[in-house]
Amino acid sequence: MIExxxxxxxxxxxxxxxxxxxxxxxxxxxxxxxxxxxEVYYLEKKFELAEQYYIKSMYLAYSTDSEHFLPLxxxxxxxxxxxxxxxxxxxxxxxxxxxxxxxxxxxxLVVHRVITIxx
Numbered sequence: 001m002i003e004x005x006x007x008x009x010x011x012x013x014x015x016x017x018x019x020x021x022x023x024x025x026x027x028x029x030x031x032x033x034x035x036x037x038x039e040v041y042y043l044e045k046k047f048e049l050a051e052q053y054y055i056k057s058m059y060l061a062y063s064t065d066s067e068h069f070l071p072l073x074x075x076x077x078x079x080x081x082x083x084x085x086x087x088x089x090x091x092x093x094x095x096x097x098x099x100x101x102x103x104x105x106x107x108x109l110v111v112h113r114v115i116t117i118x119x
Contacts, residue, residue, distance in 0.1 A: 010040045028069060031060035035073060042080075051083045058089060 014037045021030045038053030054077055061070040074093075080086060 007040050007044050011037060014040065027060055028064045031057045031064065031069060034060060047083060051086045054083070054086050055089050058093065062093065
C-alpha cells in the first residue's frame with residue numbers, strides 16, 4: 001500500500017494492529033508497528049509525527065531487551081540525521097547503554113551490538 005501512496009490506509013491498518021497488540025500485551029510487536037507508523041509519516045514528509053513514533057518505538061524496543069529488533073531499529077534510525085529530537089534520544093540511549101555496560105561489566109551481546117551501532 002505504501003508504494004501506491006495510500007498512506008492514510010496504511011496508518012489506519014497499523015493503528016488497528018497496534019490496538020490489537022496492546023490488548024495482547026505484546027510489547028515487541030507494538031514496537032515494530034510504531035516504527036512502521038513512523039516510516040509512513042516519514043514518507044509523507046510529516047517529520048515531527050515520524051519522529052514521535054520512532055522515539056516511542058525505540059524506547060519500547062529497549063524495554064523488551066530484544067537481541068534482534070533494537071539493533072535493527074537503531075541501524076535504521078541513526079542515518080536520519082535531520083531528525084534532531086530523534087538523534088538526541090539515540091544519544092541518550094547510547095549513554096544509557098554505555099553506563100549500564102560500565103556499571104555492570106556485563107558482557108552482553110545485545111549491549112555490544114547496540115554500542116557498536118551507536119558509535
